[in-house]
Amino acid sequence: MINKMTTMEQQKDDKPDLTIDFITSSAIGRINFRFLLIYIPIFWLGGLTVMIYAVAFIPKLEYWIAALLYLPASIFFMICLFIIGCVFFSKLILILINLIHKPKEGIFKAEKGAKEFEFWQIRIQLKKISIWLLNNCPLPWMDVLAFRWFGVKVDFSSHMIDAWVDTEFINFGRKVMVGQGAVVMSSMILGKYLIIKRVYLDDYTVVGGQTSVSPGTIIGQDTVLGALSTTTFNQVLEQSWIYFGFPAKKLKVNKYAEVKPGAIKRIDVDNAIAYDVEFDINIDDDKRKLINNNNKEEEGEK
């Protein structure tokens, strides 16, 4: 890791080193049986929407051939209805909870009695049931619909079903891709503290597979964050660069952002012209003189 020596030196001065240059997780802090009070009503009410459909339509099918033909479509429809019902009722309960306590950004205590922490857990758990159901269905547009419904600014052009994405305090641009197994978190538990900060993913950004994006990161337009890399707290990734590493650093300019797919170079094979290309040779500066001298001598001979 970078800055390791500097941090060790700082600790000698008896000042606590509180910079956040590493990531932990945004999994829920404590699991409680009290969450069942939220789960059971959502499950029941979501199931009742399916039951209304079943009561209304299934007894009317008297011919069994028609019923058999209709069955797969109706099962698919019932699954969709169940998910939409779950999302709808969880949204209703979410509105009630947000009326009691409004979600805020900032640094809070992550202990048993702390108000902000408890409400954060309830919010996460509430959304979990419907998002879990959606992630286990092959319906990516429903996933985006649920995210929009829960108050995340997302367009239908962006895609994040294959990743873990927190459902609050995230702004998506257009055509954002979040890779497989990536973790985009807007909240993080650090020892005794809970940190919540908004994450911005601007237009055309690509987040690679298995990366973790920490709260407060801002990813500019056309940037690519490579696979297996992490961003630190409050990091700003500039426009049209490729970032990679642990923590993420600038790798090179994202030229794929400027030159779009129409610009693949085409070469006429029949009338091909050979170009001389000068390469930089990867040698120490002392030895480079030798090479140049040799070349000059050869030129001189000619």
Added chain:
Amino acid sequence: MSVPCSLRVGPFTSNLLLKKRYIAIYIAIIWLSFIPVLTEFWFYWQLLWNNTNALHFYLFLPLFGFLAYVSLVFSGLFVAKVFLIVINVIHPPKEGIFERTHSDKDYRYWNIRLIVKKYPVWIAHKFPFPFLDNICFKVFGVKTKISNSLFEGWVDTEFIEFGKNIIVGQASIIQSSVVIGNLLIVKKVKIKDNVKIGAHSIVMPGTFIGENCILAAHSLTTVDQRLEKNWIYVGIPAEKYKLNEFNKDGLEELIELNIDVDGIREKYEQLYDRGERTHVGYLQRKKEKEEKIEQEKQRWQKIPT
């Protein structure tokens, strides 16, 4: 939010001794676990369909479905535990390093134990209720509290001790057994109170993590590593990074002071100058969207001459 398909890491210590005859164990466990659920449904049907109005039957069916799933998990657990007790009486589980051959008795029984445990743990993890997972781990001999959140990661089901207030991050793996070359290593993992394990990190068998430790994301511990208490560990393999000062009270303001807010704000303003969008009408929003789509078309279809 929830764990998607690509994050749901399978068992790293996969049983490599898959024989056809083990299907018999699976079939027995699944069959026996479904019997109580079906009897439950029969009673429910008798009670509400025949005796009262059919509407009541439909009204309570979703609630019954939920109860049926939970009872399926519990019955599967019960049957698997009975199987496990019988297997452990024949050959008690041991720690140590074993040879990975069919003739080695420890290796064979390790495989059978994993096969028996797999069904209930799988079925508990296929439901968005984290308690079911924790109950499964507890029954199979992992020392945990119910309040620990182990749902997001993947945790081995034997030779693990957890303390209080532990968080296991998304897609992280805690394993007490690993296959290296021709050897199987089984060693106890001990994780003390208030330990936070980050996302995508892996804890190998035999590690001891002290109190108030933080293992950051994307880090890996080696076999038999000891992490001292009150430290933050980062890297592959995990090394001491700095003292964990985040465990003291009343540091909220100090942490906020440490963030260079003005610098971040400047950087942010260089990237974005639009700021928070004020409320606009539907028609204007539609117009903006169409303009943006046209811009995109021009970007993507431009062919350089």
